[in-house]
Amino acid sequence: MKFNLADVFETVADAVPERVVLSYEGNQTTYAEMDRQANQVAHFFASRGIGADDKVALFLKNSPEHVQTLIATIKLRAVPVNVNYRYTDAELEYIFDNSDAAAIIVELPEHQASVARLLAKLPMVRAVFVVGAITDELRDAAAALDGRTVTLASFDEVGQYSAERNFEPRTGDELYLLYTGGTTGYPKGVMWRHDDFFRKPISGGNPYGDPRQDYAEIASAVKDFPSLAFLLAAPLMHGAASYSLFTFLSLGGRLILERDFDAKQIVRNIERDQTQIILIVGDAMGLPLVEEMEKQKDDVDMSSLFSIASGGAIWSQHVRDRLVAVKEGLLLRDNFGASESGNDGEITMDDGGNLKVPPSDRMIVVDERNERITTPGEVGYIARIGNIPLGYYKDEEKTARTFPVMADGTRISVLGDMGYEEEDGSIVFLGRGSQCINTGGEKVYAEEVEAVLHAHPAIADALVVPVPDPKFGQRVGAVAKVAEGFDEPSLEDVQEHCRASLAGYKVPRTVIFVDEVKRTPAGKADYKWAKVAADSANV
Secondary structure, eight states: OOOOHHHHHHHHHHHSTTSEEEEETTEEEEHHHHHHHHHHHHHHHHHTTOOTTOEEEEEOOSSHHHHHHHHHHHHTTOEEEEOOTTOOHHHHHHHHHHTTEEEEEEOSHHHHHHHHHHGGGOTTOOEEEESSOOOHHHHHHHHTOSSOOOEEEEGGGGGGSOOOOOOOOOOSOOEEEEEEOOTTSSOEEEEEEHHHHHHTTTGGGOTTSSOOOSHHHHHHHHHHSOOOEEEEOSOTTSHHHHHHHHHHHHTTOEEEEOSSOOHHHHHHHHHHHTOOEEEEOHHHHHHHHHHHHHHHTTTSOOTTOOEEEEESSOOOHHHHHHHHHHSTTOEEEEEEEETTTEEEEEOEEOTTSOEEEOOOTTEEEEOTTSOBOOSTTOOEEEEEOSSOOOEETTOHHHHHHHSOBOTTSOBOEEEEEEEEEOTTSOEEEEEESSOEEEETTEEEEHHHHHHHHHTSTTEEEEEEEEEEETTTEEEEEEEEEEOTTOOOOOHHHHHHHHHTTSOGGGSOSEEEEOSOOOBOTTSOBOHHHHHHHHHHHHO
16 A cells, blocks of 8 residues: 555544644644644645645744644645755745745745745746735735736634545655755755655654554554654754654654754753653754753753654764763664655664664665675665655756666665675765765755855855864865955955855855865866865864
8 A cells, every 4th residue: 555644644643633743832732633723724725726736835944834834735735845944045946946836835024025036036836825924025026926926825814714634535646845955056856755755764654663554553553652752953844854753743743843943942841841852963953952951951850851863964972972971871863864765774883983774675785887786895885775766856867867777677766875785784884975065964065155156256266175063063164266366355255255145054164275276187176185175274
């Protein structure tokens, strides 16, 4: 059988209707209440013409409405599109346009302002739904459109709509579109079928054992499974957050949501919310979290907390050791995965400092011809098999490159992670072969930042590389050459230039000026040299 994510949620809601699904700022929402709220939002959307296969862009920070909207969208068999609210207008325009968004859900006035500025450039958008009051700027932008109508509607109307669950049948072949960073700097829409999403990113509805075989098993199991209270520290816009959200919803868990990441508040509220598990993104969240736990350990009852899990970024052993020191017996889990592969299991560190994942029938190592490497210790590309995405939305070239077909007809997902297999079948992870910078869980690609740096009048050439950072694991660094006739620009000047085109986390935090940026005779970047130059200047 095939699983649909909305059907999974409704199965759980019917099995444990009075169990709490969401804790937000001290307020509790049960599964039955969330189901009714999501039904109303779905009918609200449908009244404005949104239905099956329509792309719905969620331009939202963490909130109950974000959860309601996500569930409502899949109830309609529409396609949710995650939107990074840190993006600039140019980046937002790309996401809205590339995804063919028919509707945009937005809340904050500054985000409404971005939508207002872009609306005339987005011919596919038919409706904008606003959480709260609609700004005059957005109303004026919609009224000024020439030759087409974009409906504006406030979530204040949602209570007028039916709470009935009278939607068309679902198949499991519906699309879930997850945008992630791309090698050219442009995000790529990873296309997951609901059934594949259920079986891989959310582990068949049971990360602690065998995958569920049908809806009846989900309903039976969730009644006997204890309600785990998990705090999702990451924004719901991130792929890893959506994986975690649906995983725990399928278990009948209780989601604890904070508006923004605030380590002090998270620790302070452990006692109030009886938090059991905290999900973070590497050291960027782990370091401030452990610092607050150390400060508040004598003032806050943390007895309910038994586990912290991380994914999507570097989680140093130093931070993990401090967490265990402040709360003895704390279980730590470092998850390995990607938007294009889902949950690949736990990554651990052996005595030699090697990062490795246990043997799995879902992961192999292949060579450059996509043939499996069976010799232990031989380095190749880590490939995922089984339930993998359909590909990238509207990008056949990148789909063919990332999701090739092996000689035996097996489709695989190859993301550039390098590694090798050991005698026992474990796979040692060596690192990403591409020039990806992971700064606190946010992906930054060198070419995108370089293009913006090259547009600075005082910069003749530049290469972008990762520089070690004690908080974020890595930060964006640049090695640049001053253009003839110009004085060396200050770091502040370069950053101001970049912020006009790039999200804040992509702006270089370090810029080293050299006499010549080293390149190959063919003009290709010498990133190895650039990394050495940046590191030596950063000592």
